[in-house]
Structures are given as structure tokens and as C-alpha cells.
Amino acid sequence: MANQQRSEATRARILAAAAEAFAERGYDATGVAEICERAGVSKGAFYYHYQTKQALFLTLIDVWLQELNRALEQTDSDNSTVPDRVLAMSGKFQDILTSRTPQLALIMEFWTQASRDEGMRQAVLSHYRAFQQFFVDLIELGVAEGTLSPIDPAAGGQVFLSLTSGLFFQGLLDPTGADWGKVAERSTRIVLDSMRRRE
Amino acid sequence: MANQQRSEATRARILAAAAEAFAERGYDATGVAEICERAGVSKGAFYYHYQTKQALFLTLIDVWLQELNRALEQTDSDNSTVPDRVLAMSGKFQDILTSRTPQLALIMEFWTQASRDEGMRQAVLSHYRAFQQFFVDLIELGVAEGTLSPIDPAAGGQVFLSLTSGLFFQGLLDPTGADWGKVAERSTRIVLDSMRRRE
DNA sequence: GATATCATACCAACCGGTCGGTTTTCTTTA
DNA sequence: TAAAGAAAACCGACCGGTTGGTATGATATC
Numbered sequence A, B: 001m002a003n004q005q006r007s008e009a010t011r012a013r014i015l016a017a018a019a020e021a022f023a024e025r026g027y028d029a030t031g032v033a034e035i036c037e038r039a040g041v042s043k044g045a046f047y048y049h050y051q052t053k054q055a056l057f058l059t060l061i062d063v064w065l066q067e068l069n070r071a072l073e074q075t076d077s078d079n080s081t082v083p084d085r086v087l088a089m090s091g092k093f094q095d096i097l098t099s100r101t102p103q104l105a106l107i108m109e110f111w112t113q114a115s116r117d118e119g120m121r122q123a124v125l126s127h128y129r130a131f132q133q134f135f136v137d138l139i140e141l142g143v144a145e146g147t148l149s150p151i152d153p154a155a156g157g158q159v160f161l162s163l164t165s166g167l168f169f170q171g172l173l174d175p176t177g178a179d180w181g182k183v184a185e186r187s188t189r190i191v192l193d194s195m196r197r198r199e
Numbered sequence C: 001g002a003t004a005t006c007a008t009a010c011c012a013a014c015c016g017g018t019c020g021g022t023t024t025t026c027t028t029t030a
Numbered sequence D: 001t002a003a004a005g006a007a008a009a010c011c012g013a014c015c016g017g018t019t020g021g022t023a024t025g026a027t028a029t030c
Helices: A003-025 A032-039 A043-049 A053-075 A082-091 A093-099 A101-114 A118-145 A153-173 A180-195 B003-025 B032-039 B043-049 B053-075 B082-091 B093-099 B101-114 B118-145 B153-173 B180-195
Strands: none
Touching (some): A003 A032, A003 A043, A053 A101, A082 A180, A093 A101, A093 A180, A101 A118, A101 A153, A118 B153, A153 B118, A153 B153, B003 B043, B082 B093, B093 B101, B153 B180
16 A cells, blocks of 8 residues: 555544544543554554644544534535524434434543643634534524524524533433434424514 | 541541542542542541542532532522523523632533443433423423413423533633623523513 | 551552654665 | 665554552551
């Protein structure tokens, strides 16, 4: 295999192994040795590709949140009205929760670490702000197209963001405790009601 | 001092020291030795009173969440209408966030550990359900007194719970990023609007 | 003197990270 | 085109330090 390909392949293997391990056992509890074992790679290779364990973690944050952003923007690409779009997004909640549980557990990990480490905090924050902006844009669009009443987009976006985060955290803690898809839809409807334009 | 008193005193000292240390540096990063040092107690004393480090952590969860529940029920004790009560609670958001940051960071810690350990999960869950029930009761009360429209209390409670959790998580991650007191109030108003009885 | 409470010294396991050296791929040169 | 040297990629033993936990003895209370 060509050098560059080989390099990228092991890099990716390490990253994938780390994602698994971190999600299962947590950042602190996961040793570099374990990641290497899972990836089928020596410690030397690990430290050849990543400067420290934390650097790897930061890379992981970036990759994963970018993925999430892309998934979000995809939902945005159909051409119905804003309220319908928001409802459609809430419908996907259950899917994401069940199919991506390990990754979501990783977000918890990010969050916890971020509250104690400045570098991680900034990394998570920048992505989080992008999420917020996404909701704000969505609401502005709704106001412009006349399907939403002229509320403050920043405030509305905040509500959606909080609601979504809160639901995710709960769903993560208690996956079988409720039908989170329905809960998400019901909750979204309630919030949407206060923003919908009334004739 | 009598044996029993002395024993309870050191037990409490260890617990308090652990709460501090865990909140500041996290569960994994805090060593037993550090807890002992803070408590002014030897390792022997530590392991005489607590079987393992994790057992101490579980005790801490219980104590702390009970405290939180009690604080919540106190807010409930004044006698205005439900919407006013909810708004008043949102007003206290900033206070709690600034004055209790370390403890809130601990909740993050609980949460993360809970998603991986069954025992912790159950402990956190039971307290969290009590939290949810609190909101449900509040909404039922509002519907009964006629200040809220007859929505499904479970759904409404869910919205408030998610909103609150989401706001806390954000405030914890980015304490100076916004005036979280105002954000909380604004968000609460929006959600309340969709539940308020309209004449 | 018996028992509960604590102190000290200690250990095996593990941790993140380093380092000298080996293998594989790429580049140069003749 | 093939040998040879350079560079990239990787290996695994090893290190200093730390960790949760223990074994044993001291001291205060009963």
C-alpha cells in the first residue's frame, strides 16, 4: 500500500477504536494501550499519529460533530414550510437515539471533559454555537415565509436548542424509559404552537 | 468524644471533602489520597468508613440529589399562580448557576458515570423521575386553577424538564457566554405562552 | 482487656508517554 | 532498471509516577 494510504488507514483505525472504547468505558478509564489493542496497532504507531491522548480526543470531537452537523443540514434540504421541517426533524429523534447511542454517549464524555478543560471547552463550544445558529436561521426563515410569528429568532433558537439537548440527555440516560420519538414530537408541537403565526 | 460521634464526624468530613474534590477535578481524576488530605484523615480511616471509592461516590449521589429535591420543593411553597411560579423559578436560574457551579459539575459527572454503570443509572434515574413528577404536578395544578390550558400534563412537564436540563447543561458549559438568567426567563416565557389559557 | 477507630507503610497494577531500533515505501543516482 | 540511501511508518520494551487498595500496628473508648 502507498505510504499515504497506509498512514490514513491506521489513523482511521485508531480513531474508530478510540471512539468505541471511549463510548464504552469513558475517556479517563480508557487507556492508550487498550485503544492500540482494539486498533491492532502498536503504541509507537499511536504516538506517531497523535501527539497525546487528548489530541486524539479533540480530533474525535471535531469529526463527530461535523458529522452531526451534516446530518442536520440534510434534513434541512427538503422544501416544505419551517414548522413541518421542524416536526420532521423531531420525528427522526428516535432513530438517532437508537442507532447512534454509543456516539451520543461520547458527547456526554465531551461535555464532562469540556467543563474542566479549556481547550476542549472551546472545541465543543464552537460546534455547539453552529447548532444554535442552525436553529436561529431556521426560525428567521419561518418568520420570513410567514409561517412563524415574528418572535426573537435568538430566543426561539435557544428554546429549540435547549429542548433538543435536554431530550437527548434524557434519552441517553433512560433509553427504554419512554418512546422518545413520540415524546420529542409532542414536545416540539407544544413549543411550535407558541411560535406559529395565528390568523 | 464518644466513639459514635467521632465516627460520624469523620465520615461526614470525608464525604464533604470528596464532594469538593470530585466537583473540582472529576471522579476519575480525584485520588483517594487527595480526598483524605482534604478531609485531614488517613487512608486507613477512609477505608474503614467506605468500602471503595465508588461506594463513596454513590453515597454522594444520594445525598446531593436529595438536597436538590428539597430545594425544589421549597420554591414550590409560595402561593401565586402557576405561571408566575414557573417564571419565578426561571429567575433563580442564574443564581443557582453561579453559586452552585461545582455541584452542578458533579451532576455532569453523575450523569456520565450513570450512562455506563447500572447502579449509578438507577440512582440518578429515580431522582430524575422525582424531578419530572414535580413539573407534572405543577402543570396539573395550573390546569386545575385555570391559568393553563388543558394540555397533557405529562407532555408539558416533559417540555419544562427538557428545557431546564438543556439550559443547565449549556450554562455549565459556557457560564459567561450569555446572561443565562435572562435566557432562561425568555425561553420560559415562550414555552409558557403555548400553555397559557387564552381568553 | 476487648473492640472500635484511625495511622503508617507498603504493594501490585496501571498509566501516559518515550525511545532505540526495525520494516516498509519513496527517491535518487548511476 | 536496479542498487542504495533517505524518509516515513511502525514496533514493543521500558520509565517515572500514580493509583486504589491492604496489612499491620497504635490509640482511644467501652
